Structure formats: structure tokens, C-alpha cells
Amino acid sequence: MLTLSPGSADVERGFLRSCRILCEDQALMSERILDARLMVYDTLRLYGGKPERFVITKELLNLARSARSRYQQYLHE
Template structure:
């Protein structure tokens, strides 16, 4: 009963994760893989991932891809929840219309301050940092100018059509 359940689970996972892994091939590879004898549990997966066939190709390519995809899945949503909570504290009701760019900048400042123990006086402002900030402002000004010229041209074209 347990064996047929694990085979069915592999088929469901191969289908649901949707990474281009064939459920039939994954099931067949799982049946073969269960006959392998491997080292301790802590290195079992790396052992199986390293097995090769007579041509030197991965012995269980589809199953390896499936297991690696599953192992990258988060076991909890705690990190995401902390991120939402932190964003909510920075955003607040009075700043609900804040743009994503501004929110990202505020989160970056918050994270950087935490790296320096919450003490801004520990943060060293170098000449390179000032140059980077100045250049970023220059790029923003150029983009704003391009956008305003583009809008002016569109407005002029609408108000004064050639036809």
C-alpha cells in the first residue's frame, strides 16, 4: 500500500510542479532508484544525483530534476510573512500611495541601518558612493527629460495633425 502511494505521489508532484518532467518517466526512475543502495541519509540525494549510466549521462535525469525542484521549495512562509510585516510597518496608512520604487528604497535604507546596528553614524559615506548617487540622479534627469519631450511630441501631434 505504501509503495503504490509513493509512486502515485511522485506522479502528482511531477505533474503539479510543472518543470517539464514526465510523470511516467519519474515513476519508472523512482521504482529503479528504490533498488539502489546508498550511503547515510545526509548524503543520499547527492549520491543519487551523481549516478551515471554507461554513456556518462545522469542515470535518473527526470527524477533528479524533480527532486531538486522540490528541495528548493520553502518549508514555511515565515520569510515572506516577515517581509510583508516589515513592508507594512514602513508603508503605514499615511503612506499607502507610496510607489514601489520608494518603498524599495526605504526597505534598503532600513536593511542597511540594521547592518550597522541601527546607528547611521557608523555608515561611511565615501567619494565613490557620492559619485554613484550623483550619476543615478543624472540618469533620472535624462530619463525625465526624454519622457517630457516624448509627451510634448505626442501632445503636439494630437493637437496639430499633419492631415
């Protein structure tokens, strides 16, 4: 049995946030994918849940291209 002290509100919020993202059909999701989804979720919260407020910079586009390229290499290995 897991017990949480009254001062563990941050931990409880973390569990709740993870639970929203990790549903039953995704129970085998890798830790890296879960971390990435949590990062997106947290970033969206910073922008009031409105993705249109998020500024897409050249650096971000370059990072996306690089990630796509690495993913393609991974698929071909």
C-alpha cells in the same frame, strides 16, 4: 483569506517590515520607492541601526550625485 504555513516566517517578516514603512498616508507609494526604503532599512539594520557606522565612500557620493542628476532630468521632462 491569506493563510501562511508554519515555514513562512521569512515571508511574515517581509510583510511586517513593509508594513512599518508603508503607512496609510503613503498607500500610493510606488513600488520603486518602497523598494528603495526597504533597502535603506535593511542596510541600517546591518550597521546595528546606527547610521554613523556607515562608511561614505567616494563611489557612494558619485552614485548620489548621479541619482540627483537623473532625478532633476526626470522633473524637467
